[in-house]
Structure formats: structure tokens, C-alpha cells
Amino acid sequence: MTSPRVAIVAGARTPFVKAGQAFAKLSPLALATHAVRGLVSRHNVDPAGIEAIAFGAVVPERGKPNIAREIVFEAGLPASIEAQTVSSYCITGLRTATIIADAIARGRISAGIAGGVEWLSGADPATFCEPTTGLSMGEHMEITRKQWEIPRTRQDEIALASHRNAVAAADKLAAEIVPLEGVAKDSGPRPDTSLERLATLKPAFGADGTITAGNASPVTDGASAVLLMSEERAQREGRRPLAFIEAMDYAALHPDEGLLMAPAITVPRLLARAGLKLADIDLLEVHEAFAAQVLANAAAWERGWKGPATGRIDWSRVNVNGSSVAVGHPWSATGGRILTTLANEMARRDARYGLISICAAGAMAGAFLLSRR
Numbered sequence: 001m002t003s004p005r006v007a008i009v010a011g012a013r014t015p016f017v018k019a020g021q022a023f024a025k026l027s028p029l030a031l032a033t034h035a036v037r038g039l040v041s042r043h044n045v046d047p048a049g050i051e052a053i054a055f056g057a058v059v060p061e062r063g064k065p066n067i068a069r070e071i072v073f074e075a076g077l078p079a080s081i082e083a084q085t086v087s088s089y090c091i092t093g094l095r096t097a098t099i100i101a102d103a104i105a106r107g108r109i110s111a112g113i114a115g116g117v118e119w120l121s122g123a124d125p126a127t128f129c130e131p132t133t134g135l136s137m138g139e140h141m142e143i144t145r146k147q148w149e150i151p152r153t154r155q156d157e158i159a160l161a162s163h164r165n166a167v168a169a170a171d172k173l174a175a176e177i178v179p180l181e182g183v184a185k186d187s188g189p190r191p192d193t194s195l196e197r198l199a200t201l202k203p204a205f206g207a208d209g210t211i212t213a214g215n216a217s218p219v220t221d222g223a224s225a226v227l228l229m230s231e232e233r234a235q236r237e238g239r240r241p242l243a244f245i246e247a248m249d250y251a252a253l254h255p256d257e258g259l260l261m262a263p264a265i266t267v268p269r270l271l272a273r274a275g276l277k278l279a280d281i282d283l284l285e286v287h288e289a290f291a292a293q294v295l296a297n298a299a300a301w302e303r304g305w306k307g308p309a310t311g312r313i314d315w316s317r318v319n320v321n322g323s324s325v326a327v328g329h330p331w332s333a334t335g336g337r338i339l340t341t342l343a344n345e346m347a348r349r350d351a352r353y354g355l356i357s358i359c360a361a362g363a364m365a366g367a368f369l370l371s372r373r
Helices: 028-042 067-074 092-105 137-147 152-168 170-174 195-199 231-236 263-274 291-303 331-349
Strands: 006-013 052-056 082-086 111-119 220-230 243-252 283-286 353-360 364-371
Touching: 006 028, 006 092, 006 231, 006 331, 028 067, 028 111, 028 220, 052 067, 052 092, 067 082, 082 092, 092 111, 092 220, 092 243, 092 331, 092 353, 092 364, 111 331, 137 291, 152 170, 152 195, 152 291, 170 331, 220 231, 220 331, 243 263, 243 331, 263 291, 263 353, 263 364, 283 291, 283 331, 291 353, 331 353, 331 364
Parallel strands: 052 082, 052 111, 283 353
Antiparallel strands: 006 220, 006 243, 111 220, 243 364, 353 364
């Protein structure tokens, strides 16, 4: 007896907005509810057919420890929907998708919503430090950047590509965004960015550093939601899947080995399990916590640092619609954004394989392999 294939049917999100700006007076529940309502209304989803919701938040809303359940009530969805909340740093959005996908694959449900929200406008500053070390993410990345000898110029090139790709993809991204508070697009992508402008920015984590506000992801508010269904359920409803979740992987290492270097384990392991190399991947989405982290992860894959060497990266296939440096990074919402954007792009190109890699605080990582065959 084979397991049902898990289809990515649709996704929606709020605009991703720099913390302290347009969404500063909202709340995690308000943002999350807006994303879920937008998903349901925009894609003509019958609420009675939603069987489960898994939602995530790294920074919880006071008095709402299970925000997933509050979303059910606030959005006016059927009270019969089971709901659970997850917190796993930047891979939270992938974790919620895994919960729903596993439930579908086991035949327990046939449709559910996965998502995440972050309202960093209200976050305690201590939230931005690694609990076990007391260092910020940027300070950790400066250590890794030195170990992997990542030059400033290459970081700025990655950042520039992120902005240029996001600006060029504005219309495509707009189709995934549900406007809120008069905002209809992400606040981050900058059409006027250049290598010359990026080069003028001062280091953010020490005078001898190379990480700047220009080549790191901004502190951002936002929420995302993704509708997953069994292949049979999607066919029954006349929906054409954007892509299927082929495989998933998670891993962790000690922070001393590099706080954001666990993708060195997940990506080679996932590819090896599927019998693939990076050259077989049509579209690669690498979350950009920092441009330096993207480059260090890529070097680890190519060299075979924590697993079999994956082959060289074709950078023309990486983050073709921009990523977190430009678009923003509301921690728990990033996984849903990437799943939606990648699945939509795969459908547009009829691409066979798409790969997602997301690093996370706590020295963890998650990776997804999507397919359209």
C-alpha cells in the first residue's frame, strides 16, 4: 500500500515589512489570520475541507501559546479543525509543512494548512542572541565567514542578485501577497542597489567585519500560509498541484562548528537519498540569513564537508526571485514563503526538481526536495 503523494496546492502571505514600520501596531495573531484568510478566499478553499492547521512562531504572542488554534477561531474556520503551534527558529515554516505532509502521507488527513508568523516589532532584543553562546547571529556568522574565507565583495554580489531578482519578480511575488494595512508589496527589495552602494555600508558586527545591513536579512514582520493536499484530494477538487513534496531532511550540529552550517548535512544527505546531484536541480532556494552564510553553505556542499560532495552550484538557478536579504525574514514565515514561491516558479517553468535549504539558530537546518513528475 503506497502513501498518498503530498501536493503543494497554493500559498499566500502578507507583505514582508521591516519591523517597527507599517505593521508595528498589529500582532502575531492579526498577521497570521490575515495570511490564512487570504489563502482560503483567494484560492476558493472550502473551510469545511480543512482538517488540520500547523502554525509556527518563534516569538509567541502573550496569552496565546497555541496561536494555531486561535487562528482557527479568529479566521472563522470550523471549530473541528485540529491545530498545533510549533517553534523551531528559522526552520519553523518547514516544520509545520512536515507535520501536515506527514499526516497526509499517513492517510490521517487529506488537506491541511501549514504556516508561520513573526511580529518582530514586539520582540525582546535578547531574542536575537543565541541562548547557548550569548552571541548574536551576525557575530556567529562573522566567525564562520573568517573560517571559510568568504570575501566582502562576494557577499555583496549575492546581496545585489537577491535585490535585482526580487525587483524583476515583483509582479510574480505580488500574486502571492495579500495586501494589509495599505501595503501591497515587500518593503525590502531595492531597485537602486548597486555594488558601489553596498560597498559603502559599514560592518555591523565589529570594525573588522564584512557583514553589513546590506548583505544580511533585515528584521521583518510577516506571515505565510500554504495549502497541502493529497494528490487524490487535489484531483477530486479539480486542482492542479504546483509541485509535490518528494523528500525532507533535518539535521543539527554543535554551534562551535558553525551556527548556520547544518545545511552542510541536510542537503548532501537529501540529494544522496534521492540519487541526485546539484546539477539535477532546476531551481535551488537557499534562505539568505546572510549572504556569507549562503556562500559558506555552498562551499561546504561542493567540498563535501559534512557529506558527499554535491557538485558545483549553477548560481543562475539559485534564488531566481530573490530571497531573504531582499524580501525579508520574519523567521517562522520564511519557510512558507519559500515553499510557495518555489512551487509557483516550478509550475511556470514545468521544472522537474526544486530544492529548499534553510539554516536556523540552534545550529539546525531543514531541506525539502520538490518535484513535478
